[in-house]
Amino acid sequence: MAEAAILRVRHCGADIFCRRPPPRCPACGRPLRGAGLPAAPVRLPSPFRHGHRQPRAFLLRPTAGTFLGGYDGRSDLHVGITNSNGVVYNYNEEGIHRAETGWEQCISIPLVQPEEFGLLQQWDKLLEEFSVGEAWLPHRYEEHDHNCYTYALAFINSVLTAQGKRQMSKSEFTEKFVIPQTKKASKYITLHQELTANDFYIVPLPHQEKQC
Ligand SMILES: [Zn+2]
Structure with a gap:
């Protein structure tokens, strides 16, 4: 829309x-x-992107509805990771989903730089292999400590480890990458709501x- x-x-x-x-x-x-x-x-x-057109990105959207379709700033958010073709891998109580629709209005954080040729080529294989791990079976889901964010961050950390880089904690990733984007989104949502009325x-x- x-x-x-x-x-x-x-x-x-x-x-x-x-x-x-x-x-x-x-x-x-x-x-x-x-x-x-x-x-x-x-x-x-x-501040919003069509998530299925954002390859190799961390995506964030409301669990129900859309940011510009009545999001109240408090409802649950859901996150996922795209492969090279914009398929959104995401984890919930039903297990891993590979979504080709539903992520049309997202906050998007790119995860791979254009010069990271090796990672660009391996991304889809790494994401698929990571996602079939037993950690992401439906019965392992816990709303607060083994959820969509756990899955996305664990994948990001598995890639960082494979590259010989330091892992990131949830609060580190959130503060560094997510909060600057959600602040911009929150201002835009306010303007959007004012201009609806x-x-x-x-x-x-x-x-x-x-x-x-
Ligand atoms: Zn004037």
Whole structure:
């Protein structure tokens, strides 16, 4: 499901977020056309990616529903790892799934750099072999300490170990890679929700950045 872009216009010392650039500033009523570069609409980059088009990535999405389809910021999240073709390997109480749909709106963290040729070629085999391990049988699932995140992180650590690199703890991976992305996503979700209810969402700029 494609979401309408969020645009930002700067006028009256405020960021004005909207779906369509307004002809006049909603705060002061003056025309925005010809009001200079800050008033030109800028499209905000979406923090969400189509997960099945993100090869060799760590993906995060709500367990039920979508981030822009009513996610309340508290509901459970589910994670998975893509192979080279965007198939999402993920673990839950039913065991390992190899999903070809359902991950269309995700936070995505790439796991392989383009210059890591050896890893690029082996990725699918490593992921498949890791996933058939008995640790990921359905009866081994525990909601709090042997779950989707355990599976994804254990795979990432198995790759790091094979490369002779240091493993990462859950909190280390979360703080370094996941939280910066979820912060951006949370801001975008707020704007999206405001613009579902209203045509504009106006955020005053800090004093020193005021432009008019
Ligand atoms: Zn204005």
